[in-house]
Amino acid sequence: MLLILVCGSNITISQSIYWEYLTDSERNEFLKNTHVNPIAIDYFNGVFRVSDDSLTFALLDTLTGSKDYNPFYFYLFNKISMSADGAPAEVIPAYSYLLFRSHPVEVIGYFTIERMQRTNFEKIDRYAKIFGWEFKTYGFVDEENKVSYNDFKKLLRGKLADADIDDIKTLDTFLSEIGKVIESK
Numbered sequence: 519m520l521l522i523l524v525c526g527s528n529i530t531i532s533q534s535i536y537w538e539y540l541t542d543s544e545r546n547e548f549l550k551n552t553h554v555n556p557i558a559i560d561y562f563n564g565v566f567r568v569s570d571d572s573l574t575f576a577l578l579d580t581l582t583g584s585k586d587y588n589p590f591y592f593y594l595f596n597k598i599s600m601s602a603d604g605a606p607a608e609v610i611p612a613y614s615y616l617l618f619r620s621h622p623v624e625v626i627g628y629f630t631i632e633r634m635q636r637t638n639f640e641k642i643d644r645y646a647k648i649f650g651w652e653f654k655t656y657g658f659v660d661e662e663n664k665v666s667y668n669d670f671k672k673l674l675r676g677k678l679a680d681a682d683i684d685d686i687k688t689l690d691t692f693l694s695e696i697g698k699v700i701e702s703k
Contacts, residue, residue: 536589536631540589548589555580555591557580568602578613581594581595581613582616585620587621611658612658614645614648615652622674626689629688630688647695649670649699
């Protein structure tokens with residue numbers, strides 16, 4: 519379920535599209551769905567642990583590879599990216615890029631909620647560091663073309679051209695934080 523509210527010419531994303539804001543019954547429906555990847559459910563239930571193996575990479579492919587936004591997969595990807603170390607941490611930047619490229623409105627909308635509700639911008643900071651260090655050291659390759667920080671900014675600004683002012687402020691904050699990491703020594 520994706521709820522987008524159109525207010526004038528601006529797009530506003532409802533909190534109800536994020537796992538943390540779903541009701542218990544909505545969460546249970548996701549978990550019962552036969553189309554949900556069983557590895558994702560095992561990870562959620564603490565049965566599967568992320569490590570340097572093919573199941574982990576298959577899980578990351580599932581969490582970031584869908585054209586359709588999935589609140590459960592987004593929640594799990596955030597959980598993994600916030601705690602990944604070792605080999606999974608080395609591939610998180612590429613998977614993060616895939617997620618941001620496919621679902622920038624939802625990701626920035628989530629960051630806006632974090633920005634509006636908390637004084638600690640844990641996820642904004644974490645992803646800014648992920649992207650900043652990647653752009654500073656290697657960059658990204660998208661369909662065999664190298665993606666620069668400026669390309670990434672254009673992509674996000676283009677996809678959020680009709681976003682509301684709060685999401686634009688969040689995007690500006692996020693891009694500024696990435697820039698700080700790139701410029702750091």
